[in-house]
Amino acid sequence: xNPLARRRLGRIALNAAGVAVFLFAVFPVYWMVATAxxxxxxxxxxxxxPFPSPPSLDHVQRVFTKGVGELPIWQYLLNSTLVALxxxxxxxxxxxxxxxxxxxxxxRFRTSFLILLLIVQMVPAEALLIPLFTMVKRIxxxxxxxGLIVVNVGLTLPFSVWMLRTFVAAVPKELEEAxxxxxxxxxxxxxxxxxxxxxxxxxxxxxxxxxxxxNEFVFALTLINDQGKYxxxxxxxFFVGQRSTDWGGIMAASTLMTxxxxxxxxxxxxxxxxxxxxxxxxG
Amino acid sequence: MTDTSTLARGGADTSAPSRRGRxxxxxxxxxxxxxxxxxxxxxxxxIAVLLLYxxxxxxxxxxxxxxxxxxxxVNPAPADFIGVDxxxxxxxxxxFWSSLRxxxxxxxxxxxxxxxxxxxxxxxxNKLGPKMSTFVVVGIMAAWATPPTAQAIVWKWLFDSxxxxxxxxxxxxxxxxxxxxxxxSDWSGQPWFNDTSTLYFVLIVAVVWASFPFIAVSVLAGLKxxxxxxxxxxxxxxxxxxxxxxxxxxxxxxxxxxxxxxxSIIWDFKVFTQLYLLAGGTTNRDAFNLSLWSYxxxxxxxSPKLGLGAAIAVVLTVILLLITLxxxxxxxxxxxxxx
Numbered sequence: 001x002n003p004l005a006r007r008r009l010g011r012i013a014l015n016a017a018g019v020a021v022f023l024f025a026v027f028p029v030y031w032m033v034a035t036a037x038x039x040x041x042x043x044x045x046x047x048x049x050p051f052p053s054p055p056s057l058d059h060v061q062r063v064f065t066k067g068v069g070e071l072p073i074w075q076y077l078l079n080s081t082l083v084a085l086x087x088x089x090x091x092x093x094x095x096x097x098x099x100x101x102x103x104x105x106x107x108r109f110r111t112s113f114l115i116l117l118l119i120v121q122m123v124p125a126e127a128l129l130i131p132l133f134t135m136v137k138r139i140x141x142x143x144x145x146x147g148l149i150v151v152n153v154g155l156t157l158p159f160s161v162w163m164l165r166t167f168v169a170a171v172p173k174e175l176e177e178a179x180x181x182x183x184x185x186x187x188x189x190x191x192x193x194x195x196x197x198x199x200x201x202x203x204x205x206x207x208x209x210x211x212x213x214x215n216e217f218v219f220a221l222t223l224i225n226d227q228g229k230y231x232x233x234x235x236x237x238f239f240v241g242q243r244s245t246d247w248g249g250i251m252a253a254s255t256l257m258t259x260x261x262x263x264x265x266x267x268x269x270x271x272x273x274x275x276x277x278x279x280x281x282x283g
Numbered sequence: 284m285t286d287t288s289t290l291a292r293g294g295a296d297t298s299a300p301s302r303r304g305r306x307x308x309x310x311x312x313x314x315x316x317x318x319x320x321x322x323x324x325x326x327x328x329x330i331a332v333l334l335l336y337x338x339x340x341x342x343x344x345x346x347x348x349x350x351x352x353x354x355x356x357v358n359p360a361p362a363d364f365i366g367v368d369x370x371x372x373x374x375x376x377x378x379f380w381s382s383l384r385x386x387x388x389x390x391x392x393x394x395x396x397x398x399x400x401x402x403x404x405x406x407x408x409n410k411l412g413p414k415m416s417t418f419v420v421v422g423i424m425a426a427w428a429t430p431p432t433a434q435a436i437v438w439k440w441l442f443d444s445x446x447x448x449x450x451x452x453x454x455x456x457x458x459x460x461x462x463x464x465x466x467x468s469d470w471s472g473q474p475w476f477n478d479t480s481t482l483y484f485v486l487i488v489a490v491v492w493a494s495f496p497f498i499a500v501s502v503l504a505g506l507k508x509x510x511x512x513x514x515x516x517x518x519x520x521x522x523x524x525x526x527x528x529x530x531x532x533x534x535x536x537x538x539x540x541x542x543x544x545x546x547s548i549i550w551d552f553k554v555f556t557q558l559y560l561l562a563g564g565t566t567n568r569d570a571f572n573l574s575l576w577s578y579x580x581x582x583x584x585x586s587p588k589l590g591l592g593a594a595i596a597v598v599l600t601v602i603l604l605l606i607t608l609x610x611x612x613x614x615x616x617x618x619x620x621x622x
Binding site: 014015017018021022023024025026028029031032035043044045046047048093094095097098100101102104105107110113116117119120122123124126127128129130131132133134135137138150151153154155157158161186214215217218222232233236237240241247250251254257258261262264265266269 | 316322323330337341349404407415416418426427430432446553555556564592593596603
């Protein structure tokens with residue numbers, strides 16, 4: 001074989017491998033969405049039906065009207081959004097202050113604090129479940145969304161500080177010094193100079209925290225009892241247990257849960273890798 | 284990262300601490316030295332109350348007998364101190380060995396497969412043209428973004444005994460080949476979730492599917508940072524693909540790999556959500572790993588044994604901390620290098 005043909009063959013093989021990886025990665029997600037739009041007779045069959053033909057909105061409609069359990073899926077989407085947004089907003093304030101401290105100042109316990117951030121992330125969150133459960137129960141926040149919000153602030157904070165500090169450190173100090181020389185106070189310098197420049201990093205960090213909280217399963221399962229307060233992951237688990245044969249409805253609900261995460265992922269994907277490799281742990 | 288600005292602001296005060304810098308600290312009455320501590324305090328308190336104190340409590344509970352009466356909201360009974368009884372029960376339980384085996388075997392197999400597949404895909408992405416590369420990256424992003432709950436549900440559906448795509452595909456295999464490989468040729472109605480080994484097989488596939496994209500994209504980022512001159516020089520010297528990987532790519536990516544290995548170990552050691560959903564809760568005790576066993580003892584039955592659950596959690600944490608000490612050392616070293 002001449003070198004040119006060999007190279008072309010090599011190129012074709014590489015592209016074929018690329019397509020194979022793409023299919024392996026996408027097929028399960030595609031299958032989830034496809035099943036959600038298939039009428040039941042195309043779902044429960046031993047033959048392979050690649051596309052819903054014709055697509056049916058029955059399952060999507062059913063999870064919105066009749067719902068999961070006795071409640072329409074709106075309720076769970078709303079609970080999840082409420083928990084994730086509150087945890088993110090609260091966490092962002094704490095994280096920004098702490099990240100500014102470790103990125104902008106040199107003080108006695110700085111290194112100890114950074115090491116602490118790493119170590120608390122090594123402890124599996126599942127291990128903290130039992131003490132946090134008793135604590136939440138004791139202070140009367142069991143079965144309350146507020147309890148779940150508070151716990152999620154704690155779970156996401158170490159990673160948020162860790163990630164945000166690199167964004168703060170990337171803002172040139174000279175800008176703050178210039179503002180300082182011009183007579184701006186400490187708060188004005190922070191709010192008018194540093195904050196706008198760190199804002200994109202804060203958004204990225206917050207999206208991370210949002211996804212972690214949105215996906216969080218075991219605490220939501222343990223700290224919430226009332227069905228009306230279930231978050232999406234727990235509602236899905238309940239759905240699977242309750243109507244294990246309604247795969248169309250289950251897939252419609254799973255798709256609804258996945259969409260926001262997918263959108264956020266595409267928004268932050270480029271910063272994702274540097275943030276994670278810079279040293280921390282997902283949820 | 285350095286603190287020149289702080290010094291510039293607070294430098295004069297360190298030589299005259301008695302004035303406490305009040306005049307210099309415009310807009311706030313804080314002495315400059317206190318500023319970082321004030322900024323840090325709220326976050327530190329959150330971490331202390333929600334992570335450090337529970338860690339201490341987890342250890343304490345593991346030495347006590349904690350049941351329903353001890354966790355009542357209204358005047359709970361004090362927990363009896365029982366020494367290392369919980370640990371003795373853990374270590375003497377047959378569930379300990381099966382859970383430990385499931386945890387370790389799952390983590391080893393999954394970490395190995397994830398790293399292998401992720402690295403290969405990372406190398407592939409580096410070789411592909413820009414359009415094809417973007418196409419594949421967007422594709423693997425879909426797997427990565429799927430929430431763990433949805434992951435488990437989708438793979439459960441793919442491996443459904445009657446209507447699952449997996450059994451349909453296996454039925455496509457030539458009968459002779461299928462019989463040679465698996466001992467039977469008819470896959471219709473083949474259940475996957477009754478038996479612990481096939482359950483874990485699906486779990487491994489699901490977790491590898493969801494985690495290889497992160498490895499691939501990280502490896503790709505690492506590869507992009509290697510100067511192309513090195514490869515040109517290797518090529519001139521007549522180095523083959525394997526030698527180039529072994530002598531150039533791998534050594535330069537070693538820091539990235541070591542971080543990825545430890546991260547993967549941490550994630551796969553404590554897998555919970557996917558296992559819980561695939562195993563259908565806490566009824567199948569054979570399928571327990573340490574996380575699920577701890578959960579099952581503390582919340583699974585009508586008589587919760589929170590002390591015992593805490594002891595299992597301590598065992599899992601100690602194993603993980605030992606493994607991750609390596610990682611912390613690595614990070615602290617890089618942190619020093621940055622400075």
